[in-house]
Amino acid sequence: MGGHPDRNAQFENITQLKQDYLDAGNPVISMDTKKKALLGTFYRNGSLYTQAAIQTNDHDFPSSATGSVIPHGVYDLKRNTGYITLGTSHDPSEFACDSLFQWWVNEGIIHYPKAKSLLILCDGGGSNSSRHYIFKEDLQKTANALGLEIRIAHYPPYPSQYNPIEHRFFPHVTRACEGVVFDSVETVKTLISRTSTSKGLTTIVHILDKIYETGRKYAADFKEIMPIVFDTHLPKWNYRAIPQK
Secondary structure, eight states: OOOOTTHHHHHHHHHHHHHHHHHHTOOEEEEEEOOOEEESSBOOSSOOOOSSOOOOBSSOOGGGOSEEEEEEEEEETTTTEEEEEEESSOOOHHHHHHHHHHHIIIIIHHHOTTOSEEEEEEOSSGGGOSSOHHHHHHHHHHHHHHTOEEEEEEOOSSOGGGSHHHHHTHHHHHHHTTTOOOOSHHHHHHHHHTOOOTTOOEEEEEEEOOOOOSSOOOOTTHHHHOOOEEOSSSTTTEEEEOOOO
16 A cells, blocks of 8 residues: 555564564564454354354444444464453553553563563554554553563554564454354453464453543653653654653
């Protein structure tokens, strides 16, 4: 759909960062949000074995839904494991950071107890937009809460399909849910928890039933006093949130 003059340079930078972190024993994760899904008796693509026909609505009008579910994923490149946080509200930057927090306290700190820094590969838009300061503010709060340095490396515009989570984890999540009606959040959790592959992929799912505010603004003085450290090379896509006391 388009290109960017710094596209190749950022891919080379991401490759080097991944190798440096893996060599040092620090975690490298890829994160993104899957498409929001409505809860209710709505048709879903795919086929499955059943003992009787399943009746569903032929239109997925939001007014007919009993709720919605937003899967935010974290994929651990080294361990080949996925972690899904199921939100039931909205998908702002706070939700992405809460999902990251849940992954670290439930999985990350267990498998990387000596980690000094965490590398996150993510797209440049959505709840973790590279252009929005609200994400940087929430990211800084997360780094402070975890006491862990968090390094962000955004993929440049357009080639987000190269984000590892997009081809190593999410397609298998989609396959695990094919053809099954999403009648409740618990059903979605059960289905996604079964996501696995013959090469050892496993999945953990957590429901985060929290109401998020939309349209939040970052603090008036955040841009002037923020402790976010931008790289000298392609700073718009590469920066660190260093925990503050």
